[in-house]
Amino acid sequence: MMLKRKAGSEKSKQLNWMDVVFLTAVVILAVLCRMIFIQNAVNTFQNNILTYIACAFDILLGAVTCFLTAEISGSMKKGAAAGVAVIFSPAVILTSSALGQIESVIAAVILFAAYQSIKRSRVLFASVLEISVILLIFFEMGAAYYRASGAVLLLTNHFPDFYTLLGTWHDRAAGVSCLIAAVVWISLGMKQMWKKREGISLDQAVFGAAVTGMFLTFLAPGMNYHSGFLVDILMIICIFIRPEKWYLGLGWNLTSVLVTTSVVTGKVIVPETALSVIRFIILTMTIAEFIIVQKKTAQEKTLQEKTANNKNYKNKVTCIMKNLPDMTFYLFIILTGMAARVVLFKLESYDYTHDFKAWLDVMYQNGGIRSLRMEITDYTTPYTTFLSLLTTVIPQKYEYYCLYAMKLLSGLFDIAAGLLSAEIIYHMTRSRKKAKVTFAVVFFLPTVLINSAAWGQCDIIYVTFLLAFILYILKEKPFLAMIFLGIALSIKLQAVFVLPVLLAALLVKKVRWSHLLLLPGVYFLTMLPALIMGRTFWSLFDIYFTQAGEFAESLSMHAPNLYYLTGVSAPDVIGKIGFLTAFLLIGTITYLTIRNELLTGNFCNNLIMETILIIAVCCYFLPHMHERYGFLADILIVIAAVIRPERWPYAAAWNFIAVIPYLWYMTGYLAIDMSILAVAQFVVLTGLSYEMIRSYQKNEKELITLNSEGRMCGKDS
Numbered sequence: 182m183m184l185k186r187k188a189g190s191e192k193s194k195q196l197n198w199m200d201v202v203f204l205t206a207v208v209i210l211a212v213l214c215r216m217i218f219i220q221n222a223v224n225t226f227q228n229n230i231l232t233y234i235a236c237a238f239d240i241l242l243g244a245v246t247c248f249l250t251a252e253i254s255g256s257m258k259k260g261a262a263a264g265v266a267v268i269f270s271p272a273v274i275l276t277s278s279a280l281g282q283i284e285s286v287i288a289a290v291i292l293f294a295a296y297q298s299i300k301r302s303r304v305l306f307a308s309v310l311e312i313s314v315i316l317l318i319f320f321e322m323g324a325a326y327y328r329a330s331g332a333v334l335l336l337t338n339h340f341p342d343f344y345t346l347l348g349t350w351h352d353r354a355a356g357v358s359c360l361i362a363a364v365v366w367i368s369l370g371m372k373q374m375w376k377k378r379e380g381i382s383l384d385q386a387v388f389g390a391a392v393t394g395m396f397l398t399f400l401a402p403g404m405n406y407h408s409g410f411l412v413d414i415l416m417i418i419c420i421f422i423r424p425e426k427w428y429l430g431l432g433w434n435l436t437s438v439l440v441t442t443s444v445v446t447g448k449v450i451v452p453e454t455a456l457s458v459i460r461f462i463i464l465t466m467t468i469a470e471f472i473i474v475q476k477k478t479a480q481e482k483t484l485q486e487k488t489a490n491n492k493n494y495k496n497k498v499t500c501i502m503k504n505l506p507d508m509t510f511y512l513f514i515i516l517t518g519m520a521a522r523v524v525l526f527k528l529e530s531y532d533y534t535h536d537f538k539a540w541l542d543v544m545y546q547n548g549g550i551r552s553l554r555m556e557i558t559d560y561t562t563p564y565t566t567f568l569s570l571l572t573t574v575i576p577q578k579y580e581y582y583c584l585y586a587m588k589l590l591s592g593l594f595d596i597a598a599g600l601l602s603a604e605i606i607y608h609m610t611r612s613r614k615k616a617k618v619t620f621a622v623v624f625f626l627p628t629v630l631i632n633s634a635a636w637g638q639c640d641i642i643y644v645t646f647l648l649a650f651i652l653y654i655l656k657e658k659p660f661l662a663m664i665f666l667g668i669a670l671s672i673k674l675q676a677v678f679v680l681p682v683l684l685a686a687l688l689v690k691k692v693r694w695s696h697l698l699l700l701p702g703v704y705f706l707t708m709l710p711a712l713i714m715g716r717t718f719w720s721l722f723d724i725y726f727t728q729a730g731e732f733a734e735s736l737s738m739h740a741p742n743l744y745y746l747t748g749v750s751a752p753d754v755i756g757k758i759g760f761l762t763a764f765l766l767i768g769t770i771t772y773l774t775i776r777n778e779l780l781t782g783n784f785c786n787n788l789i790m791e792t793i794l795i796i797a798v799c800c801y802f803l804p805h806m807h808e809r810y811g812f813l814a815d816i817l818i819v820i821a822a823v824i825r826p827e828r829w830p831y832a833a834a835w836n837f838i839a840v841i842p843y844l845w846y847m848t849g850y851l852a853i854d855m856s857i858l859a860v861a862q863f864v865v866l867t868g869l870s871y872e873m874i875r876s877y878q879k880n881e882k883e884l885i886t887l888n889s890e891g892r893m894c895g896k897d898s
Contacts, residue, residue, distance in 0.1 A: 218278035243268035310390035341456035522634035549573030554715035591633030667703025741858035756804030763802035
């Protein structure tokens with residue numbers, strides 16, 4: 182019977198000539214309706230190519246809605262009805278053809294992504310919808326904040342919401358309402374999605390995303406007449422997947438139609454206050470329905486799992502007791518390490534007193550977060566956004582606490598870096614003891630401790646994301662790996678040191694070439710806060726080019742490398758020779774790694790050593806290197822030593838050499854001459870190179886031995 186139903190359902194999804202005639206009629210009528218409004222709107226709105234694109238996407242949006250609704254409801258008739266309802270929705274027609282907005286383009290892309298994600302998992306489907314709704318609405322808030330340009334924020338613009346009911350308030354009300362909206366989203370949206378992620382249904386995911394959008398559009402400031410476009414589409418879908426509550430979706434869309442009509446005609450058909458009251462009533466009823474559905478689902482799931490939970494209770498207690506020593510160890514290390522860091526929080530480095538403090542003062546004078554529109558720091562958008570948020574939250578008379586917050590953020594990433602290092606070790610060795618040793622050593626590394634807690638630098642942030650990149654390459658999850666690499670590249674330029682590793686991964690097919698598109702995509706997303714506030718795209722893109730020209734007067738910035746042997750003020754030709762040497766050595770390392778992978782398949786086992794050597798070569802031979810640029814190698818060499826204990830002398834020597842310039846910067850006292858450190862660094866670099874080459878030769882000899890034994894066995898047989 183199941184096979185028959187499946188075959189029948191597949192047959193019902195095939196198009197016959199009646200379906201073709203119906204679809205053709207729908208498309209023709211849709212085009213005619215929109216052409217009428219486009220012609221009548223020439224005198225009032227700009228009639229450009231975007232209007233025609235938006236109208237074309239109206240039809241695509243209807244098609245995507247059709248297939249998505251059919252997939253959720255299991256009925257192609259409901260899907261077709263939902264698609265037609267979207268195409269001929271007055272709000273959709275007026276928004277695209279009369280007002281020339283491109284909301285249908287965004288909605289079509291989001292719903293198509295959601296439809297594609299159904300094939301992977303329901304949780305991914307729910308995540309795409311929830312996150313898309315949230316990002317769109319917060320983008321509208323940011324755009325409204327930018328349009329204010331320092332003037333009084335327009336809390337509502339022809340939108341029936343919370344502010345229409347209460348009248349014009351000040352910016353403080355906007356902040357309070359944002360907080361309320363965020364709390365509501367967390368409690369209703371993400372809680373529902375993650376708490377019941379295993380048993381979440383597709384209709385619950387759509388309904389939950391619609392509820393999230395209704396809440397945020399009603400409570401968030403700066404909403405425009407088209408800000409709830411995606412929510413309107415979701416509510417139309419809800420009409421067909423939950424027909425018993427059709428009046429909720431219909432009522433919500435009716436208010437949108439009235440608002441859009443008022444904007445197009447310039448006449449108030451229904452007062453916005455009345456529409457706000459209607460939306461508030463619909464919102465309240467939708468909340469009640471949402472809570473009832475969630476309670477019913479929870480009760481059913483509780484009854485089903487009650488017996489299983491009783492059986493698994495003893496196993497869970499046993500598991501917790503088994504892991505309790507590990508949890509206690511990690512907690513003890515974290516508390517001890519953070520206590521050591523807090524002691525150093527009061528130290529003010531030269532960078533803070535001469536750079537960060539001046540930046541913070543300018544941010545205070547220019548409105549905190551609004552200062553993102555200016556070129557103040559030489560950092561990229563993510564960390565500059567963090568600094569501007571500090572000046573928004575912390576009053577200027579307590580500016581000193583900004584230093585504490587900066588160091589606390591770096592301290593939290595110290596923990597994350599230690600945990601990721603431990604996870605890398607556990608993934609490669611399956612040893613909990615080695616993972617704990619790695620976490621403790623990394624968390625208390627002198628360079629890690631000084632960099633975040635004493636110096637107040639943020640190098641640990643980009644290094645944490647690079648460790649995540651390495652971990653997910655090892656786990657063969659290139660999509661996540663590339664996202665983390667994109668975040669690292671958007672924070673610090675030094676993340677480019679791992680690009681040869683990425684090249685090797687691409688050539689041995691550990692990463693797809695299409696995944697490279699994630700890098701500019703992530704970088705662009707991190708620029709959005711500054712772009713919304715009004716900063717130009719080129720000024721954000723040019724940051725790394727500006728950084729590359731800094732410190733050009735010295736061949737080495739306290740990095741113990743080749744240029745302390747030739748002289749840091751040597752002619753530029755020395756730097757060019759060093760650059761060429763580094764290029765050739767990095768190419769050689771990459772070639773050997775690729776060759777070894779193609780012969781033996783040991784790419785993941787050699788990944789750590791390859792990364793260490795590339796960073797070491799860059800820091801030793803490239804000109805204008807800072808002492809902090811080898812920060813990732815400080816951690817990776819500890820990981821390499823835990824994997825193979827014979828590497829501990831290299832790890833100890835490397836980190837000892839690395840911490841001396843740190844102490845020189847912080848105290849002004851140089852314990853060992855830099856030329857001696859440069860020689861020692863060269864010895865370590867040579868030893869690491871020999872170690873890697875010997876490892877490659879060993880792998881190839883083992884392969885040759887296995888092949889020869891296989892041939893002998895073949896002859897004997």
